[in-house]
Amino acid sequence: MINVLMFGPPGSGKGTQSVTLAEKYNFLHLSTGDMLRAELAAATELGKKMEAIMAAGELVPDDVVIAMIAHKIDTTTGRAGFVFDGFPRTVEQAEALEKMLEKRKMKIDLMLVLEVNDAELMDRMQKRAMVSGRADDADEAVINNRIAVYRAKTEPVIEYGRRAGVARIVNGVGTIDQIFARLCNHIETVL
Numbered sequence: 001m002i003n004v005l006m007f008g009p010p011g012s013g014k015g016t017q018s019v020t021l022a023e024k025y026n027f028l029h030l031s032t033g034d035m036l037r038a039e040l041a042a043a044t045e046l047g048k049k050m051e052a053i054m055a056a057g058e059l060v061p062d063d064v065v066i067a068m069i070a071h072k073i074d075t076t077t078g079r080a081g082f083v084f085d086g087f088p089r090t091v092e093q094a095e096a097l098e099k100m101l102e103k104r105k106m107k108i109d110l111m112l113v114l115e116v117n118d119a120e121l122m123d124r125m126q127k128r129a130m131v132s133g134r135a136d137d138a139d140e141a142v143i144n145n146r147i148a149v150y151r152a153k154t155e156p157v158i159e160y161g162r163r164a165g166v167a168r169i170v171n172g173v174g175t176i177d178q179i180f181a182r183l184c185n186h187i188e189t190v191l
């Protein structure tokens, strides 16, 4: 099993690229953002608790997302690996993932870090707001907060990936196809 982390700031294209990478390589696409939005849409107890946090662009508690991911890993069969999209988002989540994988005789094989400047991120999320209906895309102040939370809490995970020798920096500006090709080149090195 190959485990790929799709990493980058909000709006950098993690979700966009993870879907096609998962199709191409028969990976399971695990997006913690999608899982949480599904809880919101179904108005579950968990969803109701997380709604305000997500609308403000803050991170939901580590234990919530770690439990979601552990459940998915344990109930998946027939895949060549996982593409983790938007997880881990804190060093604590990264440590939890590493332990989870170790227990199951797996490891993080690759961490693909999409680099996109803040002006481009703002532009993409504001465009997405017109079609997504996402509360966290609709407001410039919330988008700025999401970028700030990324810099403060999530970016340190790159150092974690560097130390493990798995981090690869990828230019996230260009057409979706160009970026896809850049990502595939890296994945081919670990297959």
Ligand code: B4P
Pocket: 008, 009, 010, 011, 012, 013, 014, 015, 016, 017, 032, 033, 034, 036, 053, 054, 057, 058, 059, 060, 061, 062, 065, 085, 086, 087, 088, 089, 093, 124, 125, 127, 128, 136, 146, 172, 173, 174, 175, 176, 179
């Ligand atoms: P996510 O769902 O992970 O949202 P995201 O970071 O905004 O999206 P992504 O980077 O995937 O962007 P996309 O491909 O869609 O998180 C949402 C919230 O959930 C978080 O703020 C947090 O509250 C919570 N959460 C999720 N995971 C968590 C965790 N592990 N711990 C704690 N909390 C967590 O691309 C964005 C837009 O750009 C799209 O419209 C796309 O069409 C466009 N685009 C993509 N590539 C492009 C390109 N090359 N050129 C132009 N546009 C492009």
